[in-house]
Amino acid sequence: MSKSDTTHFHFDFGGITLELSGEREFVEKMYKQVMRDVAEARSGAHNPPRASKAGKGGGQAVPVKRRSVWVHRCSDLMRKIYMATPADVSASILGRAIDSEPVGVIYIDKGAFKGIFPEMDGGQTMWAEFTAAGKAKLAEATRPAIQALSPDVLKKSSGQP
Structure with missing residues (x-):
């Protein structure tokens, strides 16, 4: 191999x-x-599981501790998605303003991302998603290349009628 x-x-x-x-x-x-x-x-991520505090007879449901927070770095064309822990969020500047324990998803503008999660932008992206505008831009950018490979264009460039 x-x-x-x-x-x-x-x-x-x-x-x-x-x-x-x-x-x-x-x-x-x-x-x-x-x-x-x-x-x-x-x-x-928006609906954390709940555990029952009481035994068989029912009782009060309490949220189970969240283990991950999905962080989306957003721009007009793309979202990059990272996985963080509530401790990561608590340690950030954002953690000084909010209680991060119940948070499951955070959307942050690309321009503010480095100021809030500077350590996360170092190649820890789990995946990226194009927005509708990003998909349209990609289609627009690849259209000339696809047209250049069309059978009609190839025939003309090889000198065939």
Whole structure:
């Protein structure tokens, strides 16, 4: 197996470490599965699970401690998504203004991001999502390249009628 047929993925967060190395196809398949699981966990970020304080007879539900906070660095074209802990949020300048324990998702403008979470912008992006404007800009930018490869253009450039 050549070096180009292999790849490596490393995920480390809050005591969870996942490392995948091997055939590119296998690692990419496992990466996609991990990201699906993370997205599923992320979809419940606004509604933390509750545990019952009392026994069988029912009782008062108390929120279970949140283990992660999804941080979105937002611009007009793209959102970069990071995973943080409530302790990370508490340690930030934002943590001086809000109680970070009940927070599940934070959206921060790209311009203010470094001032609030300076340590997070060093390659810890879990993934990025294009906004509708970003998708439109990408389509616009790639349109000339796609047109240049169209069969009609290729025929003309090769001198065929």
